[in-house]
Amino acid sequence: MAKAKKDKPVILITNDDGITAPGIKALYEAVKDLGQIVIVAPDKPQSGMGHAITIGHPLRLQKTDLFPEIESYSCSGTPVDCVKLAVDKVLHRKPDLCLSGINHGPNHSINVIYSGTMSAAMEAAIESIPAVGFSLMSYSANADFSAAQHYARLVTEKMLKDKLTKHVLLNVNIPDYPLSEIKGYKICKQAYAKYKESFLERKDPSGKKYYWLTGEFINFDNARDSDVWALANSYVSVVPVEFDLTDYALKKKLEKQWKDKTDRSVKKPIKKIVKKSMRKSE
């Protein structure tokens, strides 16, 4: 990639719906004058890939002319692979900001865990690159991205301006309404919600069963600062996300409750340290 233009932040854009999805084009159009944009996105839809990485087979990277004004690449891997490849093989540096989306469909509450959009952004955050995932609450191919674009730009401007903390990762969901019907954004927590799964069972021509994953979304969270609440009340939800998954409350509890048995499992005295050179791997 060419050297960053003076004072122009380098912004990496990716997504999980694939490089030809309307959502990534909408995101690019919304922020293209805010920095030097480079796009590296999957060559096919990768929804539901979570934080998957490709380790069993190699990856391809293909320059595209889908965004004639800038450098853009399609990648054969997952959204997380795209971020890794972009840093190592396209940019040869860390971008100043990573934007992911705009996703076709919601990624609020528990969806943050399954979402390729958010995993790409999280991968950037792990690399100390400020990152935001944007998702529009509509699966429609003809969805109107204009309100989402407005908020994508607003949040991007704030991210470029504000020094927040070392690791900034935001999950932004935008209601599928016209801009005028959205009340603003609201800083939220991830709602406790989940899917009640039920698999559709079918039979192939040879009579063997197969299953399609379906499920009903159920919100268990009544808090007024949850993302589900915000979206249901016509706000854009902004959830700060972290990748330290330690449950510190349970840690404290276990330290007390499980402590006194900690060393009882050791059956024999610990052998001399010299034996450790015989370790197979670490």
Next chain:
Amino acid sequence: MAKAKKDKPVILITNDDGITAPGIKALYEAVKDLGQIVIVAPDKPQSGMGHAITIGHPLRLQKTDLFPEIESYSCSGTPVDCVKLAVDKVLHRKPDLCLSGINHGPNHSINVIYSGTMSAAMEAAIESIPAVGFSLMSYSANADFSAAQHYARLVTEKMLKDKLTKHVLLNVNIPDYPLSEIKGYKICKQAYAKYKESFLERKDPSGKKYYWLTGEFINFDNARDSDVWALANSYVSVVPVEFDLTDYALKKKLEKQWKDKTDRSVKKPIKKIVKKSMRKSE
């Protein structure tokens, strides 16, 4: 599945290395008398799949005779798919406990995010099923699982006995030493560590480039209660994990710092509530 035998807890076992991996057999052997065991595991290795789910194509479930004493099934999907299918189509109920592993290779620190082993366990935890992922610090096909089995049994017994909290999810990593050289277990936090990626670049016979993901593990965390510290000091690490990824510290900061601009983005007055019936999707 047959009805649970009286007083025997139902334990679901899964993994990400596939149903034929030595690690899942080792886990089964370690705990088989502690409950009524059912195994649903991927039909092929699924390492690095993170929290991926299969939504673009259907899933297959195949009864196997790999574990003659119990019911076992191989599944064409990801580790997370296995848990979902097990609950909905095999057990027709939630198991009392879900165990995942024993993984061939470490899943400490940031690996929790990429790990199929831990994602399967997390999927169970989201469903309010207490869950533990076990990983041995060795990639070797001939790894010695005996110390890992000892601790898998110990932790499983504790999980069955103790009522902890509604959502209990543990990430347990076991050093690749003989049992006698392990000092016990230690309740830990997830270390802040990451991979310094570098892709191997190669060319196919037609001269087109392709890339293999490689990387060097770097630990940035000096805390003595991190899992990396514990493992380096001959302890089994036990990290309580949560699936609420909200960064509450950043939430507090943003509520203050971004608040006063919250509603300025609204350009027009909010239209009448009646218009909301025209929403495309939610």
